[in-house]
Amino acid sequence: MNTRNLDVAAEQRQLASVVHPLASLSSEEIDVVRGIVANMPDFTENTRFSYVGLEEPIKSDVFAWESGEAPAPDRRARVWLHDLDKGVSTDSVVSLTTGLVVKTAVVDGSEGQLPVLDTEAMNIIAILASDEGWVAALATRGLTTGDVQIMPLSAGHYGYPDEDGLRVVRCLAFKQDYPADHIWAHPVDGLSVYLDLLQGVVLKIIDTRIFDVPAESGNYDDPEIQGAPLQGLKPIKITQPEGPSFTVDGEHIAWGNWKLRLGFDVREGLILHQLSFADEGVDRPIMYRGSISEMVVPYGDPSPNRFWQNYFDAGEFLYGRFTNSLALGCDCVGEIKYFDAVFADELGAPRVVENAICMHEEDFGSLWKHTDLFTGAHEVRRSRRLVISFFTTVGNYDYGFFWYLYLDGTIECEAKLTGVVFTSAYPGDNADGTPYPYASQIAPGLGAPYHQHLFNARLDMTIDGTSNVVNEIDAVRLPVSATNPHGNAFTKSSSPITSEAVSGRVADGSRGRVWQIASTDATNRLGQPTSYVLHPTDAPTLMMDPSSSVAKRATFGAKHLYVTRYDPAERYAAGDFVNMHPGGGGIPEFIADDEPLVGEDLVLWHTFALTHFPRSEDWPIMPMDYARFTLKPYNFFDKNPTLNVPAPVGEGHCIASSDQACGEVRSGLGVREDHCVDGDGSPLP
Known part of the structure; x- marks a missing residue:
């Protein structure tokens, strides 16, 4: 040694x-x-x-x-x-x-392959340049191998016998007119190629149709395309003269009543550990671990060159590898604390991405406010949130993952999507004049296939400890009856999710459906179980047919929620080895033993999603789009936990019981005028 x-x-x-x-x-x-x-x-x-x-x-x-x-x-x-x-x-x-x-x-490939390596991908251009069939296919389009860039993409699993045991990628080509030309504007469509990375050979070329290569530039960084700079925008400066409100000790963070640890993993990216909230001097646990365990981007174009397009950016590509180094004033604004990300490169040496994680505070408008008609009391408090985020660029898309902590105990997670949509040649409208049904035309001759982004958050909850239950809560409309003669009554239903096999649930906005994670041990002062409620965004689940390959591999996307008992080996929603996995990994395996879930140490697997029908405004670069969910305290505290937040100071505009407020009261309900007091408590004249 x-x-x-x-x-x-x-x-x-x-x-x-x-x-x-x-x-x-x-x-x-x-x-x-x-x-x-x-x-x-x-x-x-x-x-x-x-x-x-x-x-x-x-x-x-x-x-x-x-x-x-x-x-x-x-x-x-x-x-x-x-x-x-x-x-x-x-x-x-x-x-x-x-x-x-x-x-x-040994990972033998029967239950998935290791992710594609950069080292392997770098060899693809040389492999294709020496393949006569590929050179000929480009020549029929008036192109050479030097005219195009190759996008190697994960292969999925389609039961092809000649791919058993191989490390396969499927590739699409894009024309590049000069080194600074953005390739996404010029797809070479009707052509794709399958390669085996183990042998370094072409397995198959799929050449179905010759499209004109779209010619319009997609160079969003070109001043001529950007146009004249927008005039009239004045600078916005965000300052904290006394410094930030958080304290940092290594990866341990304290802010307001919150305490937590940060972590980073090259597969999952940003991780939050051991979130707790101080309540009357006691640090009460809420979430042991929160991360994005997997994501999948399935495309809906069934054409012979594109039906296989679906990418598990965490499991197949380890998107943490592509984490951006963030720049002050560009990606993050204000009093910023940066954390570096460290992971191993393909030779096993440490690689450091400086300023990978950004943390700062943001003003978030009013926290609570009331002007009382009877006393003249006028109180307002400002809200703020702690923002912890990172960005990663996976091919054409840029993803920002943002975790927000609020003063009232709320937790929110938001995925931000920007970058460039994946493009195709637009096949043209149908003979009857209807648009092509599987893609949008976003520029002359340029298409963008319909697709989804499904993110799965693994939420290891510890609401006042590890004995929890998840209840599904719906709003219930009640019919006219003897007890509801005027038809105005409505109520709620609450039913526990009792075991893993029945834990798959779908959001329903028409019922206001939420999922309550409640302690089975702790109660508040009213005897109610302490809990948090998961508020989902009611968005479509995985749109692909249940028999499809991607549906079998991304079972987590079929429902908005699954619940399992804590098992440290169950970390990824689509399983450990996603690349070329035949399906059934992850969630199906986790729930197969149907363990009971009441009063147990629970993990929630929550899928939140965006279904994208691209629009012309998404070209040549996509304005930010969003997918999110929220965790809110529900009977967790005995009362509003932000009563002690100080009133705004420094500007003299937020004085309780102002003369203006009293004037509004007087003109309203004729309240006794001696209820209106000055800022020092004395009655106003």
Whole structure:
């Protein structure tokens, strides 16, 4: 064994006792991981690191360590390796504490492949340039291999026998007129190619129709296309002269009554750990872990060159690899705290993305306000939120993932979508003049296929502890009856989700459907279970037929909610190895044993989505679009937890019981005038 690797491992063991069990892997720890792995017998110079991430200890071990009842859990990393020469992939867990390989298994491809490597993708241009069939297909369109850029895309799984055991990508071509020309404006449509990355050969070319390559520029960064700058916009400056209200200790954050830990994983991106809210001096747990466990972008064009388009950006591409380095004043404005992201590159060396995570406060309008008609009291408080976000660019799309914490205990998660829509040649309208039914025309001859973005949030909830239940709550309209003679009554229904097999639920805006995560142990002062309520956005679930390949692989997208008992091995909604998985991984496996869910340690799998019928305004770059959900306290507190938020100060405009307010009261209901008082409490004349 390399002596330097032993030294680094020894240093890591000395530090293990002071590293929080949920802390993101550091650069030094990634070096240690590589040192351990490099001594495995099958490690060669052709071995590439597909994934390195923290193997989080089980929840009970973390709790025992925090309470002082047990030593720090063994600090471990999960490592996926792929040998470019032999084609062998492995899934291993190594111990940073002991320097040993804890376990390892071969990933044989029958239940999915490791994600596509950049190293593999870089070889595709050379493979295609030497393939006579591909060169000829381009020539029939007046193009050479030097005229086009290739977009390698995940293959999915369609039961093709000749693809069994292979690492397949499917590729589309785009013409590029010069190095700074944005390729998305010029799809070379009617043509696609399937490649095997293991053998480095073309498997099949699908050449169905020759389209004219759309010629209009999509260079949104060209001043001529942008037009004259908009005049009249004055600067907006956001300042906090006394600094931000949050405090930071490593990855631990305190803000207002909130406490939490940040984390980063190259597959899941931003992770929030151990969210709690201080209530009368007690830090009450709300959510143990929140992350985006998976997302899928399925396209709805059934043409021979595009029917296979669906991308699991987390599981197939590890979108954390493409995290942006954020710039002050461009991506984040105000008093900003940045956090770097650290992950392993394909050679196992630490890669640091500076300013990957942005945290700041935002004013959010009125928190609460009332002008009382009888007392003249006039009170208002300003709301603010803590914003924690990161951006990643996956091919044509840019995704921002934003978590918001509010002073009243509300949690919100928002996915922001921008970038460039994936383009096609527009086939033209039908003979009867109706538009092509599966894509929008967004520029002359340029199409954008209909598609969806489905995000799955894994929400490991701990509402006042680990004994919880999820209730489905609907608004109920009541008919006229003896007890409702005037027909004005309505009520709500609440029913527990009792087991995993029946936990798949769909939002229903007509019923105002929400899901309540309630403690089965704790109550508020009125005897009501303390709880939070998940407010979904009522958007379409996965639009594909249930028998389709993507529906089998993205079962999580068929419902807005699934609920499972906590299992540390159940981390990703579509399963561990998504690339070329035949289907049935993730959620179907998690709920198969139909464990009971009342009074248990629960995980919610919530899909929130955007269905996109592109419009002309989305070209040549798409204005921001949004998908979101909200978690709100419901009987969690005994009363409004923001009563003690100070009144706005400094401008002199928010004085309680102003003369203007009293004038409004006097002219309203004829209230006794001595109820109107000045700012110091004395009656107004």
